[in-house]
Amino acid sequence: MSAPTITxxxxxxxxxxxxxxxxxxxxKPAWLFIAPFALFYVLxxxxxxxxxxxxxxFNTSIVQEGFGSxxxxxNYQEMLTRPEFWSAMWHTLQFTIYTTPPLVVLAFxxxxxANRVRRGQALFRLAFFVPFILPSAAIALIWxxxxxxxxxLLAVVQGWFGVEAPSPVLGTPSIAMVGIAVTTVWWTIxxxxxxxxxxxxDIPRELYEAAALDGAxxxxxxxxITIPMLSRTTTLVVLLQIIASLKIFDQVYLMTGGGPGxxxxxxxxxxxxxxxxDFRVGAASAASVLLFIVIVIIAVLRQLIDRAQERRA
Amino acid sequence: MATTGTSSTPRRTPGISAAAPPPRRVTDSSxxxxxxxxxxxxxxxxxxxxxxxxPSLWAxxxxxxxxxxxxxxxxxxxxxxxxxxxxxxxxxxxxxIWDWYLASFFTAAVTTALTVVFASMSxxxxxxxxxxxxxxxxxxxxxxxxxxxxxxxxxxxQMLDAVSLLNTYWAVILPQIPYVIxxxxxxxxFDGLPKELEESARIDGAGFWRIYRSIIMPLSKxxxxxxxxxxxxNVWNNLLLPLFVVSNPELMTIPxxxxxxxxxxxQRYSDIQASSILGALPLVILFLLFQRRIVEGxxxxxxxx
Numbered sequence: 038m039s040a041p042t043i044t045x046x047x048x049x050x051x052x053x054x055x056x057x058x059x060x061x062x063x064x065k066p067a068w069l070f071i072a073p074f075a076l077f078y079v080l081x082x083x084x085x086x087x088x089x090x091x092x093x094x095f096n097t098s099i100v101q102e103g104f105g106s107x108x109x110x111x112n113y114q115e116m117l118t119r120p121e122f123w124s125a126m127w128h129t130l131q132f133t134i135y136t137t138p139p140l141v142v143l144a145f146x147x148x149x150x151a152n153r154v155r156r157g158q159a160l161f162r163l164a165f166f167v168p169f170i171l172p173s174a175a176i177a178l179i180w181x182x183x184x185x186x187x188x189x190l191l192a193v194v195q196g197w198f199g200v201e202a203p204s205p206v207l208g209t210p211s212i213a214m215v216g217i218a219v220t221t222v223w224w225t226i227x228x229x230x231x232x233x234x235x236x237x238x239d240i241p242r243e244l245y246e247a248a249a250l251d252g253a254x255x256x257x258x259x260x261x262i263t264i265p266m267l268s269r270t271t272t273l274v275v276l277l278q279i280i281a282s283l284k285i286f287d288q289v290y291l292m293t294g295g296g297p298g299x300x301x302x303x304x305x306x307x308x309x310x311x312x313x314x315d316f317r318v319g320a321a322s323a324a325s326v327l328l329f330i331v332i333v334i335i336a337v338l339r340q341l342i343d344r345a346q347e348r349r350a
Numbered sequence: 351m352a353t354t355g356t357s358s359t360p361r362r363t364p365g366i367s368a369a370a371p372p373p374r375r376v377t378d379s380s381x382x383x384x385x386x387x388x389x390x391x392x393x394x395x396x397x398x399x400x401x402x403x404x405p406s407l408w409a410x411x412x413x414x415x416x417x418x419x420x421x422x423x424x425x426x427x428x429x430x431x432x433x434x435x436x437x438x439x440x441x442x443x444x445x446x447i448w449d450w451y452l453a454s455f456f457t458a459a460v461t462t463a464l465t466v467v468f469a470s471m472s473x474x475x476x477x478x479x480x481x482x483x484x485x486x487x488x489x490x491x492x493x494x495x496x497x498x499x500x501x502x503x504x505x506x507x508q509m510l511d512a513v514s515l516l517n518t519y520w521a522v523i524l525p526q527i528p529y530v531i532x533x534x535x536x537x538x539x540f541d542g543l544p545k546e547l548e549e550s551a552r553i554d555g556a557g558f559w560r561i562y563r564s565i566i567m568p569l570s571k572x573x574x575x576x577x578x579x580x581x582x583x584n585v586w587n588n589l590l591l592p593l594f595v596v597s598n599p600e601l602m603t604i605p606x607x608x609x610x611x612x613x614x615x616x617q618r619y620s621d622i623q624a625s626s627i628l629g630a631l632p633l634v635i636l637f638l639l640f641q642r643r644i645v646e647g648x649x650x651x652x653x654x655x
Contacts, residue, residue, distance in 0.1 A: 063479040063480045063481045063558075064482050064483075066475075066557070066558045066559070067475045067480075067484070070471045070474060070479070071471070071476075073467075073468040073471060074468035074469055074471065074472040074528065075487075077468065080524075081524065081526075081528050082494055082499065082502070082530070084505075085506050086497060086505075088505040088509065089501075089504065089505045092504075099511075143398075147395065147398060149391075150395040150398075153387070153388045153392075154388060154395060155388075156392070157395075160399055161399055162645065164398075164402040164403050165399070166645065167634060167637055168406070170583050170587070170636075171630040171633055172586065172587045172604055172605045172608065172630065173589055174604070174606075174626075174629065175630040177609075177612075178409075178608060178611060178625070179405050179406070179408070179626055181612060182408075182622065182623060183405060185424075185619075188422070188424060190408055190424040192424070193424040193428075223402065223405060231648050231649045232649060234649070235649035249384070255387045280498075283498075284500045287589045287590070287605075290589070290593075290609070291609055291612075305501070305503075308501070308503075309503065309594065312504040313594055321504050322504060325504060325505075328498075329501045332496075332498045332501065333497070333498070336495075336496035336498075340496070
């Protein structure tokens with residue numbers, strides 16, 4: 038490949054020769070164009086990944102230099118047998134289960150409704166989308182205040198509906214995660230709303246016109262045109278939602294700190310606590326690797342599904 | 351963007367073309383029942399929109415109420431008629447928020463500038479240049495989209511520690527530069543640009559760098575601004591990284607600063623809500639200024655935390 042075919046200039050067909058020359062000429066500038074980004078890509082995505090995997094096999098600690106003593110699969114064994122690890126994994130899954138259905142169904146509903154309404158688009162975008170671009174910390178301060186036990190807005194509204202002495206949402210182990218999930222649905226629905234609105238733009242209007250001519254009711258149009266035509270968006274939304282849920286950290290850290298007890302401790306919370314509070318980087322790395330693998334599997338799955346759908350479309 | 355990092359592929363070709371405003375649908379038959387249906391839709395959605403606005407309005411209302419009133423409880427806040435700007439004055443006079451603003455503006459602006467320049471350069475090479483290793487670069491970048499950067503916070507902390515960059519703005523900036531999805535968004539946008547202009551420039555002897563700078567980039571303002579805004583919002587909102595790599599209060603970004611408010615303000619609920627609103631305000635302004643770009647950017651790239 039690398040040997041240029043200049044020895045027999047007359048023999049080589051002009052087309053491949055020209056291509057080869059172009060390739061050789063572009064290679065140096067091409068790498069110069071890619072180098073700055075590639076440098077940061079390797080330093081802050083590839084290298085930390087390798088470092089994490091290596092550290093997971095050592096008794097690495099944050100308070101001492103180097104990797105520490107070799108631990109083999111000790112960190113993994115410890116994590117996989119620790120109840121806290123499985124409880125954190127379960128809470129992560131629980132959060133995913135609580136947030137995904139409402140985030141998909143409500144966003145779909147809002148988008149379909151918004152698509153039929155002529156006025157107030159600016160209001161809908163303001164109401165549904167703006168929370169999504171705000172910092173999690175601002176959101177948490179607003180909702181923590183709403184959830185204030187006894188005197189908060191939620192408790193007062195519950196009182197109007199006859200609920201006497203409602204349990205504090207974030208202070209009750211059985212419902213704390215529900216409180217976090219409600220906040221998350223409120224905060225991030227705008228993302229799915231916008232994706233569905235964009236998906237609705239791609240549906241040819243003629244389909245609806247033809248259906249209307251055939252006397253299809255609005256409901257029938259939604260059932261037999263809109264929902265099937267949006268299936269690709271729905272797959273995307275669901276998988277992105279699952280990936281985002283697995284990485285949940287902010288809301289839990291800000292609203293319950295993993296509590297009460299460890300009732301809402303999630304995977305990333307366990308990882309950061311192991312590393313930065315217990316100084317046990319090796320154990321944290323092992324948990325990171327496990328979470329990393331789960332997320333990458335779903336991300337790969339998403340790419341494969343996306344490719345398959347693209348081919349079919 | 352909610353948290354940060356990315357996990358998806360750009361889907362629409364020039365990334366940015368899908369328009370946000372919905373089509374005005376004209377149904378020609380059964381117009382009346384359809385119109386009635388649309389009115390019902392509007393009412394239902396209106397109710398949801400109001401429901402969705404309540405938390406924000408509640409925060410605003412509380413922030414305009416004296417601390418002494420908000421400490422009593424929600425009913426007292428509802429009953430209280432007057433408005434005061436005192437909580438805002440408390441926060442702005444307190445001083446800490448100015449440090450947070452500075453840290454957030456500086457880190458977000460620098461990261462955004464470097465990300466946009468570096469990612470567009472890579473996107474240009476992938477779109478226009480034929481070179482050995484192109485396929486490899488492409489595959490590696492695609493793999494990079496799937497790497498959950500949040501999970502790497504521990505090793506990144508250790509790396510920054512090893513080079514003594516903890517507690518500097520650089521600790522917040524550098525790890526956030528490789529915003530891999532931007533490379534693909536740029537590449538796809540460049541793929542859609544006509545090649546004729548460059549070809550004549552090449553004949554005139556212009557190098558790739560000149561073509562990138564004086565032909566490609568000026569034609570790419572929509573995608574540059576969309577990526578810049580998304581990167582800015584991502585960095586601004588990131589909590590996880592700055593939370594652990596910065597502990598000096600003077601270097602805290604808005605999210606990290608706000609995370610300390612709950613504990614340190616105690617029962618000063620009005621001050622807490624005022625600081626939350628002040629922390630969110632720059633992004634609300636950004637949204638109002640660049641609504642379409644933000645919405646289209648999010649829809650076109652499927653970016654999500």
